[in-house]
Amino acid sequence: MSTENDINADAIAEAGAIAAQEPGEQSAGTASGEIPLQEMEAPKKDIPEPPTDKTAEDLEAVFDVPVRISVVLGRTRIPVAELLQMDAGTVLELDRKIGEAVDIYVNDRLVARGEIVLVEHRLGVTMTEIIKAA
Numbered sequence: 001m002s003t004e005n006d007i008n009a010d011a012i013a014e015a016g017a018i019a020a021q022e023p024g025e026q027s028a029g030t031a032s033g034e035i036p037l038q039e040m041e042a043p044k045k046d047i048p049e050p051p052t053d054k055t056a057e058d059l060e061a062v063f064d065v066p067v068r069i070s071v072v073l074g075r076t077r078i079p080v081a082e083l084l085q086m087d088a089g090t091v092l093e094l095d096r097k098i099g100e101a102v103d104i105y106v107n108d109r110l111v112a113r114g115e116i117v118l119v120e121h122r123l124g125v126t127m128t129e130i131i132k133a134a
Helices: 004-019 056-062 080-084
Strands: 069-072 102-106 109-119 122-130
């Protein structure tokens, strides 16, 4: 009488014999019976659809995410001793000239250049050049 372990051992041995066959070779079968082999096709990979044009609606999930915008008028380097001597009214000379474009950063990334404008007694910036991401 066969036990469950004997049946499992026969199935494992039979599977090993089938795996060891050369492609196209027919199974000779085993004592417990012949397992028919069937040729199958590999499943075809899904071909992705070509990308479509993106719209503003695709970004709707991030519309409410806050970003920090900074406008850099210019820069300078001075020794700490000179910095400590500064007082109200001290003029700092920057590396930019009047009328030269200012840098516009979004979250510390340079995204554009622009010009300073006056809007109802407040400073503003008009973008004159968009910087493409590298």
